[in-house]
Amino acid sequence: MPTTKLFFSQLRLLHLPSPSSSSSLTMKPPSSLFLSRPSRTFFPTFPFKFKYLALRNAPFRALSTRSDSTRRKERPRLSSPSATPKSLIDDEAELSDWVDEIRTARVDSDFGESTRNRRQVRRDTNSNSSFSRNSGFSQRRFGRELEKEDNGGFRTRKRRGVELNRGSGGKSLSRKPKPQLMSDDEDDEVVVRKGFKGFLSEEEEEEEEESGESEDDEIVRKSRTALFGGTKQQQQPAPAAPRASSPSGTDSYLSDTRFDQCSISPLSLKGVKDAGYEKMTIVQAATLPVILKGKDVLAKARTGTGKTVAFLLPSIEVVANSPPTERDHRRPPIHVLVICPTRELASQAATEAAKLLKYHPTIGVQVVIGGTRLALEQKRMQANPCQILVATPGRLRDHVENTAGFATRLMGVKVLVLDEADHLLDMGFRKDIEKIIAAVPKQRQTLMFSATIPDEVRQVCHIALRRDHEFINTVQEGTEETHSQVRQAHLVAPLDKHFSLLYALLKEHIADDVDYKVLVFCTTAMVTRLVAELLGELNLNVREIHSRKPQSYRTRVSEEFRKSKGLILVTSDVSARGVDYPDVTLVVQVGLPADREQYIHRLGRTGRRGKEGQGILLLAPWEEFFLSTVKDLPIEKAPVPSVDPDTKKKVERALCHVEMKNKEAAYQAWLGYYNSNKKIGRDKYRLVELANEFSKCMMLDNPPAIPKLVLGKMGLRNIPGLRSK
Numbered sequence: 001m002p003t004t005k006l007f008f009s010q011l012r013l014l015h016l017p018s019p020s021s022s023s024s025l026t027m028k029p030p031s032s033l034f035l036s037r038p039s040r041t042f043f044p045t046f047p048f049k050f051k052y053l054a055l056r057n058a059p060f061r062a063l064s065t066r067s068d069s070t071r072r073k074e075r076p077r078l079s080s081p082s083a084t085p086k087s088l089i090d091d092e093a094e095l096s097d098w099v100d101e102i103r104t105a106r107v108d109s110d111f112g113e114s115t116r117n118r119r120q121v122r123r124d125t126n127s128n129s130s131f132s133r134n135s136g137f138s139q140r141r142f143g144r145e146l147e148k149e150d151n152g153g154f155r156t157r158k159r160r161g162v163e164l165n166r167g168s169g170g171k172s173l174s175r176k177p178k179p180q181l182m183s184d185d186e187d188d189e190v191v192v193r194k195g196f197k198g199f200l201s202e203e204e205e206e207e208e209e210e211s212g213e214s215e216d217d218e219i220v221r222k223s224r225t226a227l228f229g230g231t232k233q234q235q236q237p238a239p240a241a242p243r244a245s246s247p248s249g250t251d252s253y254l255s256d257t258r259f260d261q262c263s264i265s266p267l268s269l270k271g272v273k274d275a276g277y278e279k280m281t282i283v284q285a286a287t288l289p290v291i292l293k294g295k296d297v298l299a300k301a302r303t304g305t306g307k308t309v310a311f312l313l314p315s316i317e318v319v320a321n322s323p324p325t326e327r328d329h330r331r332p333p334i335h336v337l338v339i340c341p342t343r344e345l346a347s348q349a350a351t352e353a354a355k356l357l358k359y360h361p362t363i364g365v366q367v368v369i370g371g372t373r374l375a376l377e378q379k380r381m382q383a384n385p386c387q388i389l390v391a392t393p394g395r396l397r398d399h400v401e402n403t404a405g406f407a408t409r410l411m412g413v414k415v416l417v418l419d420e421a422d423h424l425l426d427m428g429f430r431k432d433i434e435k436i437i438a439a440v441p442k443q444r445q446t447l448m449f450s451a452t453i454p455d456e457v458r459q460v461c462h463i464a465l466r467r468d469h470e471f472i473n474t475v476q477e478g479t480e481e482t483h484s485q486v487r488q489a490h491l492v493a494p495l496d497k498h499f500s501l502l503y504a505l506l507k508e509h510i511a512d513d514v515d516y517k518v519l520v521f522c523t524t525a526m527v528t529r530l531v532a533e534l535l536g537e538l539n540l541n542v543r544e545i546h547s548r549k550p551q552s553y554r555t556r557v558s559e560e561f562r563k564s565k566g567l568i569l570v571t572s573d574v575s576a577r578g579v580d581y582p583d584v585t586l587v588v589q590v591g592l593p594a595d596r597e598q599y600i601h602r603l604g605r606t607g608r609r610g611k612e613g614q615g616i617l618l619l620a621p622w623e624e625f626f627l628s629t630v631k632d633l634p635i636e637k638a639p640v641p642s643v644d645p646d647t648k649k650k651v652e653r654a655l656c657h658v659e660m661k662n663k664e665a666a667y668q669a670w671l672g673y674y675n676s677n678k679k680i681g682r683d684k685y686r687l688v689e690l691a692n693e694f695s696k697c698m699m700l701d702n703p704p705a706i707p708k709l710v711l712g713k714m715g716l717r718n719i720p721g722l723r724s725k
């Protein structure tokens, strides 16, 4: 039996939905929206249960009903081209190379400084912006100072049950907030501000973005500590939640309530209908009535369950119901401001809004994101003013500082939405969010949504939310934060087997599912590039996406993957949160996820809208400690299959063809990433041993040399085993 068959045949990846426990749901629908019993939307026992049971006893080929020719595909197949509306940023995306050119053209070693200078120039041209009057931050430098402090280890968070609490307020944390490993997930604008930019060349700066975590973590922790020192948060009894459609009560994403049963405008209803939505999802049904009442809401719901519509629809209603005001045509007010952590997510939210606005001819939505020309966005906003703006934090700040009249427009904000709220309130984004909050009126409604809301975030949400906000948690107490129809497995294997195992797993999956659509998450952008190149060398149909790619490329690849089947997307954490790729069949996470939340969000790219999916976490033995942070999740331990010698040889040959500069960059990024992990990075000698093991895995005889400056900033000078240049 081939190795990979052995692996899967031994896998007991069965996770059945929990028995129904709807009686324990404690959230109460605010109206009569959830009276009838929901219908089932997926099978309580999954077809793959039988498949994998069968695989244990039968050779794979015997089970396959497809011919070899149908299994192998060279090109992705497009699903219905009309299914995905045109991205709102297509036109700008083509110009984003401009940003990249500026970056790559610079050969001096002061990238960070010149970035700041560039910004400063723009600021200076607009030094009297009303934003500086509002918040006073436009003249300030956003770079962070480097500080040294021990942060402790990874965070572990306990699960939260169903809650709907009124009231907030600060609360001193009983435990120390812990840092995250910083990989490649944020808006590039944020990435640029991390760490030791002023010292590095462009190439080095890329690596620093991935490796300069510890300093940032410390700064973040400090800011957290300052923010957490508040008063105790009030917990109040929780009303009941809407019932899930499935008898299992845990995973169905649809409620029984139709959109036409609630009080939204006929024009919005038409848009909803055209989008193909009839029933509200659980989170939509739970939050819509509360938001329509004008309350602030902090909402938690599993990945892929329609949170975007949940905040967009009531926000559109706010605009639709706003009395026509005396409009300043030069500076029309922005009524709804949606903040998303990544460009892909912002574009996606704007696209969703455009769908819902189809029959609202007088309401417009626009998106402003990094990686595109500011001037072009300025022109577009001037030519076509909108009431709903979706933005990434860094670019929003740029507009506030540099776009005439923009700050005044923000003073019209009635609804502020923080999508992926926990991420936006975490580390890299916190300061920006505070400044954005200072730039919008105090009298507003604020909505915060995420699939994960750690306790730390609950404690600091008062920086955005009113004290009487409602916390709506649709994840039922005692159930997992992940979907039960997504089978999860972890595989702990020596590092030198990882590339071969990854290849074998992918081959297995491709052979098994003719409609395969796979996301492979890697720890950093440069490791992503390496893995993508390797898998390409192995003739797999692969694309890559990470923050070091120009925005035009990112947009193109993202759209392609959205529409395709028969494709593998190797990605950094830019795809970890929110991105809605339909029908992803498998998510592989290679190496340590940044934290528990990131594991959940990455996994959440599959199993969306109640669909089935698989997730595999591939760890080295010394990364196994991560499992303790997710031990409440149904992640099965998979036996390590032996890789057959032919596969091993093939992978080694392919590795020899991977470009040396990509290996060098991956090595440095790898070292930086694990150095920022307090558990692994604590013992520098061991860390270097591991990094050099990784170097060997890439078929390098000697570990690549690293610039002295970078080593210094990583605190790795004079550690035996490292080569410097």
Ligand SMILES: Nc1ncnc2c1ncn2[C@@H]1O[C@H](COP(=O)(O)OP(=O)(O)OP(=O)(O)O)[C@@H](O)[C@H]1O
Binding pocket: 276, 277, 278, 279, 280, 281, 284, 301, 302, 303, 304, 305, 306, 307, 308, 309, 450, 451, 577, 578, 579, 580, 604, 608, 609
């Ligand atoms: N009422 C509905 N009925 C059917 N499908 C819906 C409904 N609302 C949203 N969807 C679809 O569900 C999918 C997932 O929605 P969305 O991306 O908003 O999920 P999410 O909860 O924000 O996920 P994540 O936590 O990963 O960000 C989208 O394809 C969206 O079009």
